[in-house]
Amino acid sequence: LSINPDNPYALLNLGVVYSKLRRFPEAIASFSTAAATAERFGDRIRLTKALNIQGRTYAQAGDTAKAEKLILRAQTLATEIGYVRESALADENLGEMMMVRRKYREAVANLTDALKLARKIAPEGDIVAECLRRMADAKFYLNRPESALEHIEEGLDVARKCGEYYEMGYFYRTRGLCHSRLGEADQAVKDLEKSIETFDRYGN
Numbered sequence: 789l790s791i792n793p794d795n796p797y798a799l800l801n802l803g804v805v806y807s808k809l810r811r812f813p814e815a816i817a818s819f820s821t822a823a824a825t826a827e828r829f830g831d832r833i834r835l836t837k838a839l840n841i842q843g844r845t846y847a848q849a850g851d852t853a854k855a856e857k858l859i860l861r862a863q864t865l866a867t868e869i870g871y872v873r874e875s876a877l878a879d880e881n882l883g884e885m886m887m888v889r890r891k892y893r894e895a896v897a898n899l900t901d902a903l904k905l906a907r908k909i910a911p912e913g914d915i916v917a918e919c920l921r922r923m924a925d926a927k928f929y930l931n932r933p934e935s936a937l938e939h940i941e942e943g944l945d946v947a948r949k950c951g952e953y954y955e956m957g958y959f960y961r962t963r964g965l966c967h968s969r970l971g972e973a974d975q976a977v978k979d980l981e982k983s984i985e986t987f988d989r990y991g992n
Contacts, residue, residue: 796822796834803841812849816842836865836874840881847885855885876905876915883922895926910950917947917955924962933966940966957986 803818819842826834843858863878865871879902886895899919906915920943927936940963947955964979 794825796826796829796831796838799825800834800838800841803845807841807845807848810848812845815845816849819845832865832869833871836862836869836871839865840874840878844881844884847881847888850888852885852889855888856882859885872905872909873915876902876909878902879905880915880919880922883919883926887922887926890929892926892929896923896930899923899926912946912949914950914952917943917950917952920946921955921958921962924959924966928962928966928969931969933969936962936966953986953990957983957990960986 799818799822803815803822806812806815806818819838823835823838823842826832826838839858840862843855843862845855846852846858847855859878859881863875863882866875866878879898883895883898883902886892886898899922903916903919903923906913906919910916920939924936924939924943927933927939940959944956944959947953947959960979960983964976964983967973967979968976
């Protein structure tokens, strides 16, 4: 950025770093600048990515109204240019946004759409692992622990194969909660301990 402050790729990466640090205002500012720069230069691919991840960050920060507007625009652009991965990510982000709103049935619908697209481009890829993790969470909140456990088993397998090891910590955590809800206390404790161990090893 010191060489080219308008580099959208660098701005996107900087925003991702801020987002992981939960410095959401700075992340949003970076994504917003990246989107404006990409739009100015007619870079629709970078614009789509910037809008999508900016929307997701607004959802993480609790502003779901702004999140929805940005993600839907990203989804429209992704469809127009045939960018299937970003279209799948938009559906995933909408699902995550619905989770923030505690609209779990709507989250399941969005995540189902995301999974359909993601399985077409990379059946054992990162988006599939992420969607299965969020789907399991949604099913748990809908009091469907058995269904959640099915998503978790598939998700753990996909996460191992594609190297999304930090996702495994979330899978183990939700699996522990499901077993607890089913009255299986010993297994719940084992899974929650495995979750902590995984987060300690691979980070959160």
